[in-house]
Amino acid sequence: MPELPEVETIRRDLKPLVVGRRIAGVEVDPATLPRLAAVPLEELRSALVGREITSLERRGKHLVFELDCGRALVAHLRMTGRMVWRESGAATEPYERGRIVLEGGNDLRWADLRKFGTWRLVTNAQEVAANLGPEPVGPDFTMARFRAALAGRRAPVKAVLLDQRRVSGLGNIYVDEALHRAGIWPGQAAGELGPAATKRLFEACRAVLEEGIANRGTSFSDYVDGQGKEGKHQMYVKVFRRHGKPCYTCGTTIERIVVTGRGTHFCPRCQPERKSRGKRA
């Protein structure tokens, strides 16, 4: 569910609340634990309890709780995960699967309807970056790197944008939005994008993510921020889940197709399918 803007919103909400706080306990629903963490609860506890949280960072869609021992807890919310700040006495969250109890009377509540989310302990925060492409809202995201990520690929450009090893942080919502903003058909072979289209897409990726952050994320069903409140960006999307409705730019009906196994929304007029220029026998 959450993509870069949603995870970044949670990070910004929680960081000032958790930094400097010490972990007093860890609770996890036993039925959820095996897929949540690769280690037994006792190991999670021995790594976390008594540690102070020194920072809260984000890498791609991962939330990274840095600890005073140098290690870090890396949380990934996958489709329906939530990480919410609560008073220790507050009611159990819907679909609450675990909590990190902090000294001083607050918890981080972990809720996850579909139980796809993960917690991982790493020996240092740098490990998180392994296998992740550049941050599209950071200085590492250059035209050169973006061009290299697309070069030679026959897969749909949408598939490449979703591949976290090439660019990190984009998911289904913001990919559809970026392709619309750049005027590119989602099924277009990535390696066949011309220089102008590549540049438009490069800029569109950053722009749609920054707008998503400014609007505190997109809440279509499960996402909430660090305080449990919905984002606003669903009011501003141009194509995502707008199939059957008119394009704001040209009035043409937005279509929905399946690309790379994902529901894909686009305007057939603003994002026309182009015939491959590649040679074929």
Added chain:
DNA sequence: CGTTACCTGAAA
């Protein structure tokens, strides 16, 4: 490379 599985619903 594309497709399926993971889990639990909500919506068509």
Added chain:
DNA sequence: TTTCAGGTAACG
């Protein structure tokens, strides 16, 4: 009843 879901690992 069937389809779909904001993600990704594991298939073939």
